[in-house]
Amino acid sequence: MTEYAVLLRGVNVGGATVRSADLRRTLAGLPVxxxxxxxxxxxxxxxAGAQSADLKAMVEQALREEFGYExxxxxxxxxxxxxxxxxxxxxxxxxxxxxxxxxxxxxxLLRELSEAGSAAGAEQILLGEEAVAWPCPKGQTPDxxxxxxxxxxxxxxxxxxxxxxxxxxxxxxP
Numbered sequence: 001m002t003e004y005a006v007l008l009r010g011v012n013v014g015g016a017t018v019r020s021a022d023l024r025r026t027l028a029g030l031p032v033x034x035x036x037x038x039x040x041x042x043x044x045x046x047x048a049g050a051q052s053a054d055l056k057a058m059v060e061q062a063l064r065e066e067f068g069y070e071x072x073x074x075x076x077x078x079x080x081x082x083x084x085x086x087x088x089x090x091x092x093x094x095x096x097x098x099x100x101x102x103x104x105x106x107x108x109l110l111r112e113l114s115e116a117g118s119a120a121g122a123e124q125i126l127l128g129e130e131a132v133a134w135p136c137p138k139g140q141t142p143d144x145x146x147x148x149x150x151x152x153x154x155x156x157x158x159x160x161x162x163x164x165x166x167x168x169x170x171x172x173x174p
Contacts, residue, residue, distance in 0.1 A: 001033070001047040001048065001049055002047065002048060002049070002077055003034075003045065003046075003047050003077065003078035003079070004045065004046055004047070004048060004052065004055060004075055004076065004077055004078060005043075005044070005045050005075070005076050005077075005078050005081040005170055005171075006027075006043075006044040006045070006046065006055070006059055006073050006074075006075050007042065007043060007044075007073060007074045007075075007076075007103055007160045007162060008023075008041075008042025008043075008044070008063070008071065008072075008073050008160070009042070009071075009072040009073065009074070009156065009157075009159070009160040010042075010069075010072070010156070010160075011041065011042040011069075016067065016069040017067075018042065018063070018067050019040070020037040020039075020040055022066070022067075023037055023042070023044065024036075024037055024044075026062050026063065026066045026067075027044065027046060027059065027062065029062065030048075030058050030059070030062055031048065031049065031050065031058075032046045032047060032048040032050075032055075033046065033047045033048075034046055034047045038166060038169055038170050039166060041162075041166070042073075042160075043162065043166060043170055045078055045170055052075045052076070052077065053075075055075050056073055056074075056075045056105065059071075059073050059075070060072060060073055070157075072105075072156065072157045072158070072160075073105075073160075074103040074104065074105045074130070074158075074159070074160050075105070076103070076130060078170075078171070080130070081167065081170065081171050082171045082172070082173075083128075084101065084127050084128060084130070084131045084167075085101070085164070085167045085168055085171045085173065086171075086173075087127050087128075087133075088101060088125075088127065088133040088164055088167075089125055089133065090133060090134075090135045090164065092164040092165045092168055093165070094135075095138075096137060096138055097135045097136065097137055097138060098135065098136045098137075098138055098141060098163060098164075099133065099134075099135055099163070099164035099165075100133070100134050100135070100136060100141075100146075100161050100162065100163060100164065101127070101131050101132070101133050101134075101161065101162055101164060101167060102131065102132045102134070102146060102150055102159055102160070102161040103130055103131050103159065103160055103161070103162070104130055104131070104132075104155075104158050104159045105130070105158045105159075106158040107129035107130065109154065109155060109158050109159070110129070110130065110131075110132065110158070110159060111126075111129075113132070113146070113149055113150060113155055113159060114126050114132045116149050117132070117134070117145050117146045117149055120145035120149065121145060122134060122144065122145035122146050123135055124146060132146070133164075134146050146161075147161070
């Protein structure tokens with residue numbers, strides 16, 4: 001069994017409401033165990049014997065069937081999530097800034113997003129083929145270059161962004 005982090009895209013915003021208890025129940029119906037949700041933003045850890053691509057397909061299908069929306073998820077091993085979170089160079093507790101990580105399930109599209117962000121002047125660090133870390137002044141997230149770029153339809157099915165504090169909680173960091 002491998003421990004995974006599953007990051008849902010676009011839940012509890014824009015009309016797709018998925019309650020944590022319902023999400024846990026739905027995922028518990030799959031061949032997985034130890035399902036745990038974090039906050040109400042589609043953050044899950046679980047254990048599964050499946051490979052990450054197979055788990056991604058299973059979770060997306062279960063969410064589509066149960067909640068009736070076009071579900072997309074990014075799946076990482078929990079070990080890889082911990083490595084990426086530890087590599088973020090921005091503080092999680094800066095009173096004036098948010099630290100974000102955008103995850104991608106398609107390395108080419110994530111690289112394109114990162115390059116477009118750089119061209120738009122966004123400060124960011126490519127952490128690996130599956131993640132980009134970036135800071136943003138509090139209160140300005142919707143106006144930030146990476147947020148706007150990541151909202152484009154070309155990236156919707158393959159990327160999702162999380163606050164570093166949430167990721168630290170999922171990764172078991174103090």
